[in-house]
Structures are given as C-alpha cells and as structure tokens.
Amino acid sequence: MRFCSQCGQPVSQRIPEGDDRLRYVCDTCATVHYQNPRIVAGCLAVYQQQVLLCRRAIEPRRGFWTLPAGFMENGETTIEAALRETWEEARARVHAEQLYMLFNLPHINQVYMFFRAELSDLDFAAGEESLEVKLFDESEIPWEQLAFPTVGKTLRQFFVDRQQHNYPVHVQDIRYNPGKRS
C-alpha cells in the first residue's frame, strides 16, 4: 500500500497513538488503514466412501489436486462461501455441512475453514478454475500431487476420524510456506 484509499495522498508506516503496531497511515488525512487476515472456505464433499477433488486450472499449483475452496466474500457466511466455491470449482451441490477443519496460516494471513458435507448427486463437473473433478477412494488419493498442505491434512484427518465415525472440529496451525509440499 502506497496511497490513501480515501484521499489519494501518500501513506507511511507508523504506530498510531494508542496503538502498538505499525499501520499504514495517511500523511494528509490521517486515516489509519488496517490490514487483517482473510478467510478461505471450502468443502470436503463425500459420496459414500469417496471424496471429491478438483485439479487446479490456475496458479498457484496448476495441475495439482485440491478441495474446492476460495476466499470468503463480503456479505456471505462461511458456509455460503464454502458452498459457492464448491459450485464454482466443481459444479457440485452438497448438503449437511459441518465445520470440520480450521487452519491458521499466520505467515500468509489466512484462516482456512473446511466443512464436511454430503455430495447431493453425481452431477458434478469441472468449473472454470478446474481441469477436472473426480471422486477418489482413500487408496486412490494422489498424495504426491496435492496442491496445499491444508488439503493433505484435511484428507488424512478425515480418514482417521472416519474409522471412529466421529468428526470433532480440529484447529491446527500451519506456520511454514504452504507453497511447498508438506
């Protein structure tokens, strides 16, 4: 950030009075520009014994497999964001959503939330951001071709929890570079 979004004049980094963090502050109108983490919401869509993965058509990690997920938008709930992304990336409809995994990624200022859900039918297809969309048994998961650590951790946790038929909400921190494979 270099300019004030309110008045168009230059900003500089300083600690505002009564604050204890560096912020972008407008040198002219004194507006403080706060920056906050963003939420990525998505679904672990399950059909019988299988889970739904999308092969990414876009960077980063083009060609690698992911759970449908993306940035939550203003005006929606976390579940609405997860369902929208599942529709956009996998043209899939799901139901019975339950919050399942919450990942903190403080080094990139993101919070991931994955909801477990039931795939409503087999009428799914690759959306614009996907090359292909496919159901996988546990034994077929392309572990070496997953796009992000959050995806692998969610799948591994799911196959563990499934043995007990018990799916508590898990909160985990990921502090390394998620652009690298876990």
Place this chain on the structure above:
Amino acid sequence: MRFCSQCGQPVSQRIPEGDDRLRYVCDTCATVHYQNPRIVAGCLAVYQQQVLLCRRAIEPRRGFWTLPAGFMENGETTIEAALRETWEEARARVHAEQLYMLFNLPHINQVYMFFRAELSDLDFAAGEESLEVKLFDESEIPWEQLAFPTVGKTLRQFFVDRQQHNYPVHVQDIRYNPGKRS
C-alpha cells in the same frame, strides 16, 4: 474507497473480466481491490462456576458488558488473537483454549470466534478499553446490559452446555443489526 492504494488515482466500481461481482478497480493501473470479511476473536474465560466479563470503556456500546474480543491482526492465529484481546481488555491470562462459538455476521462482514478457556488466576484488571472487569455467576449475568448479541448467545449456550458437561463447536448466523439488543 475512492483512490487506488497502489498508484493514488481514482477507482470506480465495476465487474472485472472473469469475475461476477462489483469490485473497486483502478481506472489507471487496473488493480482490483478486493474486500473481505474480518475475524473477531475472543475468549469465554471461566473460573470455577464464574465467567469473566468486561464493561466497555469505548464506543460502540460504551458502559455495556462484553466478552473480551477484537479484530484478529495479520501475523497471528485465531487463538493468539483471542488471548491477546483477553490480555488487552481484561489483563487476564487463560489456558486450555477450545474453539466454542463461530458466528457469521454477513451484514457487517464479520466472523466471530469465541474460545472457551480456563482463567489461570484471579490477577485480572480493566485494560485501557474496559471500565471494569468482573467474574459473574450465571444468576448474576447482566442480561439487559450486554454489549452485543454474540455475547448473550455465547453465554446462554455455555450455561446450557455446562449442564451436560459437553461443549461442541456451534456455528450460528446472525443476520440482523448487532448494534441493537437481541
């Protein structure tokens, strides 16, 4: 938002190519300025049968009681944000944090997360944003003087769940104006 934070020139609202939402886009450098929901994190700090509340020293809702909570900052996890706010507002230390309530407030682009936690000692005090900080039994809760609907809903849920000694994670949507009392 009126000006581009990258180049300082005017922005206008339009739907970028390949998008389906109105965004602020720079008329000069074409930067798209996304806006996303923010996370508010806080603690329901418990000591034996009592819960810790803060009376707000700042607007909105000055003079009303709240759970310690505030906007999550870049570079921290949701739990770190909740612990920091608990320290800043109540000068209280807690441990054994568990995610408990997640509220979607889509009309104000916020997601609240409250963690249940054990108060570590009785050495708490009003921080700069609080007039006073106090432990309350269930029968003493100032229900008519709570600052926000998220606070009342969290406390009511806690007293229900406590009877069963079972505290699942709850996800709720609040779609009305949280400036008004529930």
